[in-house]
Amino acid sequence: MKENIVIIGGGIAGLEAAAQLLDLGYKPIIIEKNDHLGGHVADWNKLFPDMTPANDVVSSLVARAADANIFLNTEISFVNRLNDSYNIMLSNGISIITRIILLATGFSLFDASRKEEYGYGVYDQVITNKDLEHWFNTGDDPRIGDCAMNAVGFVHCVGSRDEKARNSQCSKVCCITAVKQAIELKQMFPESMVYCFYMDLRMFGKKFEDFYISAQRDYGIRFIRGRVSEVSENIDGRVIVKAEDTLSGKPVKVTLDLLVLMAGMVCSPDSTKVANMTSLPLDSDGFLKSRDNIADIIDSPREGIFYAGACTGPKTVPETLAEARAASLKIHLYIKGLEK
Amino acid sequence: MDFGFRISPSSAVNLDNVDLEKFEELHRIEPDVYKCMACGSCSATCPAARFSGMSLRKVILALQRGKEKEALAMMKNCMLCGKCTMVCPRGINTRHLILSICRIYKEETK
Ligand SMILES: Cc1cc2nc3c(=O)[nH]c(=O)nc-3n(C[C@H](O)[C@H](O)[C@H](O)COP(=O)(O)OP(=O)(O)OC[C@H]3O[C@@H](n4cnc5c(N)ncnc54)[C@H](O)[C@@H]3O)c2cc1C
Ligand code: SF4
Ligand code: SF4
Ligand code: SF4
Numbered sequence: 001m002k003e004n005i006v007i008i009g010g011g012i013a014g015l016e017a018a019a020q021l022l023d024l025g026y027k028p029i030i031i032e033k034n035d036h037l038g039g040h041v042a043d044w045n046k047l048f049p050d051m052t053p054a055n056d057v058v059s060s061l062v063a064r065a066a067d068a069n070i071f072l073n074t075e076i077s078f079v080n081r082l083n084d085s086y087n088i089m090l091s092n093g094i095s096i097i098t099r100i101i102l103l104a105t106g107f108s109l110f111d112a113s114r115k116e117e118y119g120y121g122v123y124d125q126v127i128t129n130k131d132l133e134h135w136f137n138t139g140d141d142p143r144i145g146d147c148a149m150n151a152v153g154f155v156h157c158v159g160s161r162d163e164k165a166r167n168s169q170c171s172k173v174c175c176i177t178a179v180k181q182a183i184e185l186k187q188m189f190p191e192s193m194v195y196c197f198y199m200d201l202r203m204f205g206k207k208f209e210d211f212y213i214s215a216q217r218d219y220g221i222r223f224i225r226g227r228v229s230e231v232s233e234n235i236d237g238r239v240i241v242k243a244e245d246t247l248s249g250k251p252v253k254v255t256l257d258l259l260v261l262m263a264g265m266v267c268s269p270d271s272t273k274v275a276n277m278t279s280l281p282l283d284s285d286g287f288l289k290s291r292d293n294i295a296d297i298i299d300s301p302r303e304g305i306f307y308a309g310a311c312t313g314p315k316t317v318p319e320t321l322a323e324a325r326a327a328s329l330k331i332h333l334y335i336k337g338l339e340k
Numbered sequence: 341m342d343f344g345f346r347i348s349p350s351s352a353v354n355l356d357n358v359d360l361e362k363f364e365e366l367h368r369i370e371p372d373v374y375k376c377m378a379c380g381s382c383s384a385t386c387p388a389a390r391f392s393g394m395s396l397r398k399v400i401l402a403l404q405r406g407k408e409k410e411a412l413a414m415m416k417n418c419m420l421c422g423k424c425t426m427v428c429p430r431g432i433n434t435r436h437l438i439l440s441i442c443r444i445y446k447e448e449t450k
Contacts, residue, residue, distance in 0.1 A: 151356075195355075213430070216374040220367070222404070225378070245353060247378050248401055254355035 003335050004029065004098035006088055007068075008076060008274055011039020012061055012317060013309025013324045014104035019064035020328035026335075029069040029096060031076065033270065037062050039106050040310075045136035047317055048180045049207040057317065075270075079277040086278070086304070099304050099338065100331055101278070103288065104324070107310040108268035110159030110167065112261045118155065123233045126259045128158075129174065132181055147257045149189045153241055154178040155228045156198040160264030169285045171264030172314040175202045178262050179215045186219040194221045195254065197228045197243050205316060224252065231259060265314040278305060287313045298327045306330060358406035362444055366403070370440050375430040376400045382424035382434055392417030396424055396434055399441070412445055 005021060007014045010032030021028045036042060038058035047054050071090065080087040085099045112120040112128050119126045127143055135141040156178055160171040175198065182194045196215075201223070203209045215221040226243040233239055239259050245252045267286045275281070275288055280300055283289040288311050291299040298307050308327040309320040367373055376397070383395035394417040402411035415438065424434040 213375055216377075217371055220374055223377075245401075245405065248353075248398070248405060248407075250405070251350075251352040252355055252405075253352055 003100065003338075004096060005100045005102065005331060006031065006086075006096055006098045007102045007104055009039065009104035009106055009309075009311070010034075010037040010070065010072075011104060011106045011309060011320075012041050012057070013039075013106065013311075013320050014102070015058075015061040015065045016321045016324035017102055017104060017308050017328045017331075018068040019061065020325055021331065022065065022067050024328065024332050026332075027067070027069065028102075029071070029098075030065065031071050031074050031090065033073070033075045035073050037065075037070070037072075040109075041317060043130060043137075044133045046180075046184070048176050049205065049211060051180075076274055076277065079274070081279075100334065101305045102308060102327055102331065103271070103274060103280075103300070103305065103311050104308045105271040105274060105288075105311045106268055107265040107271075107287075107314065110165065110171075110263040110266050112158055112263045115158055115162075115165060115261070117230045118158065118228065118259075118261055119231045119233070119239070120261055123231065123239055123259075124237060125233075125239050125257060126231065126261065128261045128263045129177055129181065130263065132185075132260055136184065144258060145188075147237075149185075149192045149257050151193045151195070151254065151256045152182075152185055152189075152258045152260070153195045153197060153228075153254065153256045154182055154260045154262060155241075156196065156201075156262050157227065158261040158263050159266065161199065167264065167266055167286065169314075170202060171266075172202065172204070173316055174262040174264055176205065176208045176211060178260075179203075179208075179211050179221070181260065182221045183211070183215050183219050186221060192257075194219070195256075196221060196223050197241070198223060198225060199227050226252070265310060267311070271311045278302060280305065283312075285313065287311065298323055298330055304334070306334075353405045353407075355405075358404075360404070360406075362408070363403050366440060366444050369444075370437050372430070372432045373400060373437055375432055377430060379429060381427040381429060385423050385427045386418075387421060387423065388417045388419055394418055396438070403441070403445075408445060411441075415441065 005028040007028050007030045010030045018028045018030050041054050042058050044054040075091040077089040077091050088096045135144045159165045186194050203212050226246045228241055228243045230242050231239050238255050240255050242253050281289040290297045291301050306327045308324040380397050383389050383397045388394040394414050399411045422435040428434050
């Protein structure tokens with residue numbers, strides 16, 4: 001089949017869609033700006049809820065999508081709207097004419113240094129969820145494990161549910177990620193005291209609540225309901241965290257060896273850039289706008305442009321994969337319609 | 341000297357200095373105590389709550405914050421009726437938990 005299908009973004013959404021389209025007999029083109037495939041999931045270590053190695057998920061997707069035309073280290077320079085198609089100019093000088101574009105451009109992690117009161121980038125012992133996953137993968141981070149690890153804290157909702165950070169939405173995956181990471185640290189450092197500072201615990205997914213109960217009962221992780229208001233550093237480089245224990249109505253203070261900020265999911269600037277080039281609108285939450293948020297989440301308002309994955313909002317891996325499959329079927333039917 | 345105002349002692353809890361030895365002991369015989377999610381069902385149903393301020397939710401929290409006196413003062417009003425056990429959504433045997441708390445923290449109260 002000669003129909004060109006351009007998938008922008010080689011994260012799990014782009015890969016799964018490519019694999020499905022290959023199975024349907026097409027030869028999709030994947031455009032990925034990084035030097036590797038897999039997107040954010042390639043940076044994670046183990047995935048909730050079953051602690052599946054992220055690497056297994058990514059490598060099987062990469063294998064299934066291997067027959068696609070894959071351009072790494074490649075960005076979109078511009079997109080021209082032709083009569084009934086799009087002309088996409090790539091940063092490597094190649095141009096592609098296509099009637100179908102799948103946006104699988106994913107999300108960006110909120111830049112935690114923008115929440116200055118938490119001291120990311122200022123205090124040594126303040127890290128992010130992403131840094132911790134990186135350490136789980138490589139063991140390479142002097143901030144973790146080299147210190148006493150007597151007390152560790154997690155701050156929920158960093159850059160989410162926060163109008164000051166210009167993101168009033170919930171990022172959905174960070175509560176369960178905090179619980180997952182807290183358990184993992186507790187397994188490695190059983191003697192340490194692990195605190196989670198939360199506003200609400202949003203355990204929406206399959207078996208998430210079991211994770212939470214296990215964190216409480218089996219690992220003794222302390223959940224403190226209250227948003228961390230400020231972080232400071234003491235003379236020996238440990239961090240002092242202040243919050244209100246809203247359940248007792250009293251301020252609490254604790255000194256920690258490591259503080260992990262649960263940075264949220266926001267629309268990536270690369271998504272916005274492509275959206276601008278293709279005149280796609282953004283929704284009020286800052287992510288790409290679907291034709292309809294209930295019935296047509298994978299349809300863009302533009303003819304021939306589809307979405308899959310976290311470019312339309314925070315999503316888990318299984319949700320992303322399900323959307324990618326739905327989008328490939330939609331594209332298949334769309335092409336069938338064009339051929340009539 | 342009277343300045344006409346006073347500064348009340350800080351009510352802040354410093355978690356660095358909370359002695360949790362007794363709570364750990366409690367946890368060993370009542371591992372479910374950590375499962376409490378502070379929903380307040382137990383306190384809402386408690387017949388002693390309205391008249392005495394007894395709240396098992398607050399007791400569990402106060403013990404973890406090192407406020408043992410506060411917790412034990414509330415506990416005095418419990419009639420061990422067991423209504424709270426029937427409503428706890430986390431399936432904590434709260435009546436049994438109350439008895440264990442009494443046993444472990446007993447000496448302290450005298
Ligand atoms: C800390 C953290 C931990 C998580 N852990 C889990 C977990 O354990 N289990 C789970 O189910 N979910 C987890 N998630 C959610 C998971 O990361 C997302 O569901 C998943 O990454 C979404 O995949 P995606 O392909 O849509 O986007 P992404 O992973 O963001 O991939 C998008 C890809 O597109 C590329 N791209 C973007 N724009 C362009 C462009 N203009 N041109 C070319 N390429 C472009 C990017 O480089 C990237 O490779 C976690 C999320 C966070 C923040
Ligand atoms: S999932 Fe939890 S930590 Fe993340 S933004 Fe929502 S409430 Fe906050
Ligand atoms: S057992 Fe005690 S705490 Fe529970 S409902 Fe009865 S009086 Fe209240
Ligand atoms: S009912 Fe159970 S979970 Fe709810 S506050 Fe009481 S003890 Fe805790």
